[in-house]
Amino acid sequence: MEIPYKIYLEENELPESWYNVRADMKKKPAPLLNPATHEPVTLDELSHVFCRELAEQELNDQDAYISIPQEIRDFYKMYRPAPLVRAYCLEKKLGTPAHIYYKFEGNNTSGSHKLNSAIAQAYYAKKQGLKGVTTETGAGQWGTALSMACSYFDLDCQVYMVKVSYEQKPFRREVMRTYGANVTPSPSMLTEVGRKINEEFPGTNGSLGCAISEAVEAATSQEGYRYVLGSVLSQVLLHQSVIGLETKAALDKYGVKADVIIGCAGGGSNLGGLISPFAGEILRGEANYDIIAVEPKSCPSLTRGQYVYDFCDTGKVCPLAKMYTLGSGFMPSPIHAGGLRYHGMSSVVSELYDQGIIRATSVSQTEIFKAAEEFARVEGILPAPESSHAIKVAMDEALKCKETGEAKNIVFGLTGTGYFDMYAYGAFNDGKMVDYVPTDEEIAKALADTPKM
């Protein structure tokens, strides 16, 4: 059967359930711990921060499938199933025998896959009768997605945006405002933790860790509010499994077996979502795949971090998570792939990595923009810097196939578009982009602050 440029599943092929990879893991990800007692957090404790049903999903490592409510499926239909694209033009340009596919999540106004979880979280908040939600955002993709979701369900949306992104990406702010959200640069003076961080690190660029602390404080100090998060959490990976399920369904429809699966990894939401069903097959002994997580050299939690319990936020108010981490005080340079600046990695992804189910690599900023430009010129889509990490490694793998003559099926996640990253592209076009790699000392210093267990 000839494979089209774009494989679109029908709306009735949209997954009816999310897939929870934890259910198929013999060794489960380590539980979240109460930061005061170091005991596993309870559902009641978590429900002070998250909506009840999301807290349940967070703790659920037993059920492999969790039904997607009809209201969420209806919203999904506005932009899903997302296309799985056969990169014919890129293959031709590279002269590779490999077959390259990418799952494109950028065809919605949030410009990324983040909307998949945003709408789920807004739905459960509405169902619980809340007034609104608070969150943090880095590059602004998550904040945009959440503002769209909240607007759809008529919820108040308060976004703490990492200061460097707030300044570098003013247009994202306007998108969020157009959808009715309130956006505050973080660290701000609105919260206790924000004031403290501003005092300790005057002029700081901010970090996702800071912004999380602020958003959590804002949620727990206002009646009728809960906190929502766009990555890292197991509930988010659960929602994002829709990416992997659709990808697998599209490949199956054309009888294609993936060999290599590649995703960029910041907090792990895209990667975890994309690979979940494939990792599940590996875990159940049904198939084998070469799964690669790609992270920036400037924020290399998997490749250079430690697998320990750590704080999820700079303010140390959240539960402790066991994860690959650079230390909650790690302050990445203001790299342009703002969505990949988090100091830690999803517990699920961390555990899969520790078990050897997936491997990881890191790439530098200038490399990824070079790959992004090459991709844009042949495939027509101007990619987000985050997504370009996966593009770079997919191109490398395809070039390896050119050497070996192997016709591997390479699948990668194209998480979003770069339309709000034109400052970064401008810096690249002007030859002014610099690479930053933290020293061993910098990482060791930040790691020294992990909690003593």
Next chain:
Amino acid sequence: MEIPYKIYLEENELPESWYNVRADMKKKPAPLLNPATHEPVTLDELSHVFCRELAEQELNDQDAYISIPQEIRDFYKMYRPAPLVRAYCLEKKLGTPAHIYYKFEGNNTSGSHKLNSAIAQAYYAKKQGLKGVTTETGAGQWGTALSMACSYFDLDCQVYMVKVSYEQKPFRREVMRTYGANVTPSPSMLTEVGRKINEEFPGTNGSLGCAISEAVEAATSQEGYRYVLGSVLSQVLLHQSVIGLETKAALDKYGVKADVIIGCAGGGSNLGGLISPFAGEILRGEANYDIIAVEPKSCPSLTRGQYVYDFCDTGKVCPLAKMYTLGSGFMPSPIHAGGLRYHGMSSVVSELYDQGIIRATSVSQTEIFKAAEEFARVEGILPAPESSHAIKVAMDEALKCKETGEAKNIVFGLTGTGYFDMYAYGAFNDGKMVDYVPTDEEIAKALADTPKM
């Protein structure tokens, strides 16, 4: 048959030919005239400015179908067939019995329908063995589309960008540069006509008319270059007919007969492309539709202009066209819908309007941003200001149905996304947007300068 949220045609349902509505017009659009002799331009004359095959298409008012070359169809497959979306959420929000559909052309990096003609024009330039092409761009959508198309066929791309857009939309410039184009603000000091306009109107914001003159001069004064244009021309409407053909095929597939068809109108490329096959049915006496062209109150060529021969550019170097015009010296206020600032209207659209096949209306800037915000919040897509003209009128028509109880099928063209228009959305969000309507005197003054025939 239940209609999905998004109707995607298969790749093998992509039209194999463009449809040339002029072939079905008993009274043809008036011919282009040589500005010196006032005689119809010949193929040879036109071929100094345009590629030979495009010049042939420009003059061809006899052949109803012109085959789409395979290379162009292959490129189309990267982003076409474009979805026809059933606006279920908007219908629900408005409480209307009407069924609303929109043909969404924004799912490509140029962010609009412009790519449909850009790739065709680049293809013919390459086929003719040219080094490159020159063009003008207003909002930057056309320039972005052309830079993508030229990058694909490895052609040099020189873009003269209306100065106000160059300044208001710096990010568009970076997209074009990422695709390898040279972008110059117009009027520039690089061309004779640019220097003259700068001298006559110091500090001018520029206009499409100026930029066209500059691009034409640049094309005709360089060896191996031709000029290409993103709207107004009959060849462009021909290429854009792919929009209407897909729309009709998608509606036919579900047995839906359109009642009202709405498109925004600047130079006429989107409107002409969308409505062509429907107008053809009216012209052949096979069906009836209520077709509405929507233009901005600030640049109302159809609703307040005159149907006369006029200059297509400020520099008066191009052939004369008979069209609804505000006069080639008309300088629209720096409205945010930069793509709708042209002083004239496509000859084909003008003639269809004059024959009563379509009607026209105009809307103000603040109205359209209000509609845009409402649309974005329920349908999830942040629309381009240009497209929002059609949204506004589609919503008005749907609300009329609410009053009358009619379940009309309303179809409109959603030409693109507003991701590069966030300054404008910001002005709207801040309540700082103003409406501008030219006085009768202003229009009369500009019209006084049309050529005496």
